[in-house]
Amino acid sequence: xxxxxxxxxxxxxxxxxxxxxxxxxxxxLWAAEKPLTARQVLERLPGNLxxxxxxxxxxxxxxxxxxxxxxxxxxxxxxxxxDEATETAVRMHSLLxxxxxxxxxxxxxxxxxxxEDEQLLQRLLGExxxxxxxxxQ
Amino acid sequence: xxxxxxxxxxxxxxxxxxxxxxxxHRAPRPAAWLLACAALVxxxxxxxxxxxxxxxxxxxxxxxxxxGHWSVAALRTEDPVLLxxxxxxxxxxxxxxxxLGAAAVRQARHLLWARRxxxxxxxxxxxxxxxxxxxxxxxxxxxxxxxxxxxGMLRCLGDTEREALLAHERTHLRCRHHLFQxxxxxxxxxxxxxxxxxxAGGFVLERWADEEAAARVGSRTVVAxxxxxxxxASAAAARPAALAATGGAVPQRVRALLxxxxxxxxxxxxxxxxxxxxxxxxxxxxxxxxxxxxxSAERAQCAADAxxxxxxxxxxxxxxxxxCCDHLAADTHGRHGS
Numbered sequence: 001x002x003x004x005x006x007x008x009x010x011x012x013x014x015x016x017x018x019x020x021x022x023x024x025x026x027x028x029l030w031a032a033e034k035p036l037t038a039r040q041v042l043e044r045l046p047g048n049l050x051x052x053x054x055x056x057x058x059x060x061x062x063x064x065x066x067x068x069x070x071x072x073x074x075x076x077x078x079x080x081x082x083d084e085a086t087e088t089a090v091r092m093h094s095l096l097x098x099x100x101x102x103x104x105x106x107x108x109x110x111x112x113x114x115x116e117d118e119q120l121l122q123r124l125l126g127e128x129x130x131x132x133x134x135x136x137q
Numbered sequence: 138x139x140x141x142x143x144x145x146x147x148x149x150x151x152x153x154x155x156x157x158x159x160x161x162h163r164a165p166r167p168a169a170w171l172l173a174c175a176a177l178v179x180x181x182x183x184x185x186x187x188x189x190x191x192x193x194x195x196x197x198x199x200x201x202x203x204x205g206h207w208s209v210a211a212l213r214t215e216d217p218v219l220l221x222x223x224x225x226x227x228x229x230x231x232x233x234x235x236x237l238g239a240a241a242v243r244q245a246r247h248l249l250w251a252r253r254x255x256x257x258x259x260x261x262x263x264x265x266x267x268x269x270x271x272x273x274x275x276x277x278x279x280x281x282x283x284x285x286x287x288x289g290m291l292r293c294l295g296d297t298e299r300e301a302l303l304a305h306e307r308t309h310l311r312c313r314h315h316l317f318q319x320x321x322x323x324x325x326x327x328x329x330x331x332x333x334x335x336x337a338g339g340f341v342l343e344r345w346a347d348e349e350a351a352a353r354v355g356s357r358t359v360v361a362x363x364x365x366x367x368x369x370a371s372a373a374a375a376r377p378a379a380l381a382a383t384g385g386a387v388p389q390r391v392r393a394l395l396x397x398x399x400x401x402x403x404x405x406x407x408x409x410x411x412x413x414x415x416x417x418x419x420x421x422x423x424x425x426x427x428x429x430x431x432x433s434a435e436r437a438q439c440a441a442d443a444x445x446x447x448x449x450x451x452x453x454x455x456x457x458x459x460x461c462c463d464h465l466a467a468d469t470h471g472r473h474g475s
Contacts, residue, residue, distance in 0.1 A: 019262065019263045019281075020263065020303070020307065022262045022263065022264070023262060023263045023264035023284065023303055024299075024300060024303060026262060026264050026266060027264060027266070027286065027291050027299050027303060028296070028299070030266045030288050030291045030292075031291040031292055031294070031296075031299055044296045045296070045300075046296065046297050046300050046354060061262070064260060064261060064262070066260050066262070080266065082268055083259075083268050088257075088258060088259055088265070088267070089267050089268055089269055092267055092269075092273075092285060104247060104318070104322070105247045105248060105250070105251045105277070105278060105315055105318075106251075106275040106276070106277060107275055107276040107278075107306065107309040107314055107315070107342070107346075108273075108274065108275040109274035109275060109290075109302060109305060109306065109364070109367055110274070110364060110367045110368040110371055110387050111368075111386050111387060112371065112372065113368050113369070113371070113372040113387055117368075117387060117388050118369065118372050120388045121365050121368060121369060121387060121388050121391060122369070124361075124365065124388060124391050124392060124395065125361075125362060125365045125366070125369075125391070
């Protein structure tokens with residue numbers, strides 16, 4: 001598995017890899033309840049990344065005005081800039097709510113579930129969870 | 138001509154039935170390509186067959202025959218296409234082309250909108266997080282495309298599951314899945330019978346992205362859990378429960394991920410390729426047949442003209458028609474030799 005992964009990351013270009021890393025860091029910060037230090041971000045990212053590259057990404061995102069930085073211990077803790085009810089959020093929300101046919105160009109991660117789907121899915125995941133308790137959470 | 142012109146129509150009727158079968162049980166990436174090729178062939182086959190049928194009917198109209206210098210009588214005796222069939226074909230062709238045009242405009246407008254929206258989204262990053270509690274995640278195609286995920290969605294996933302979600306959406310963008318979607322939608326516009334291709338295709342694209350994400354995070358069960366958890370969270374935060382008929386795509390994806398990876402068997406693909414080749418070959422055959430038909434009708438008309446001219450030659454020595462016939466004879470001889 002490890003071999004596959006390194007081969008994969010070797011294939012993607014440097015710029016794309018950096019863009020992906022930015023996305024992963026940003027996602028980890030948004031998923032967290034509280035501000036995270038670079039070390040904590042590193043723990044939440046899969047794969048073995050260098051601490052310094054996480055630091056670089058964090059300061060770049062901070063430079064773009066997407067993160068708030070505050071001192072924590074010897075370093076800094078970062079949290080995303082909250083922007084509830086900004087123009088973007090409102091526009092996206094109305095797009096998804098209205099169910100316009102523009103929705104056709106979006107590739108949504110999951111489609112809606114019917115009630116039977118929901119029960120079936122619960123069961124599938126339940127069987128899965130009793131089997132193993134490793135990665136993920 | 139008798140049979141071959143109808144083969145693309147039959148293939149077009151069979152494809153929507155076979156397509157979902159292929160989609161469910163095969164490796165998703167080749168299945169997506171196969172479905173896209175099937176759509177293109179079905180669309181051209183359908184339009185081509187209708188055009189040929191309509192043309193042979195149209196060619197029997199005396200004014201048209203006169204313009205093209207061919208014999209209506211010769212066409213009628215040789216051509217098995219009924220005028221009523223030709224008329225229906227012409228109408229279906231016109232409807233298909235108009236609907237195709239409208240769909241093409243709509244698709245282009247949507248893609249342009251998405252591209253513009255990609256530029257308008259804040260931050261220079263690939264990922265855009267919406268500060269919204271409702272779980273949402275989608276990819277917006279553009280150059281470069283953006284991934285839009287809500288805070289609610291990120292919070293309901295574990296660390297590797299989050300990575301799986303991002304990898305899934307990146308696959309949609311990197312492999313340009315919106316273009317596959319566009320092909321299927323255009324095909325569907327030409328003939329509503331082809332709609333199952335769109336549905337099967339949409340499912341296969343999700344599976345493709347799922348498998349790619351699994352390769353990326355190194356675990357298929359993690360992706361299965363990410364998909365399942367995201368869907369359940371979305372359902373829990375559901376807006377008015379308006380739908381019940383999504384065909385259970387999410388449970389199927391999860392089940393496919395929990396099962397062993399799909400085999401890369403080639404046999405169904407060979408069968409599919411043969412079917413598509415048959416369709417193209419029939420269309421080509423029908424086209425050359427109808428060309429041949431018109432040629433022979435032209436020759437019949439020329440012969441009749443030559444007869445008339447021969448009888449009238451004593452008065453008016455006209456030679457134009459003979460030259461036309463000589464030229465035509467040489468032309469058809471050459472073609473038949475090849």
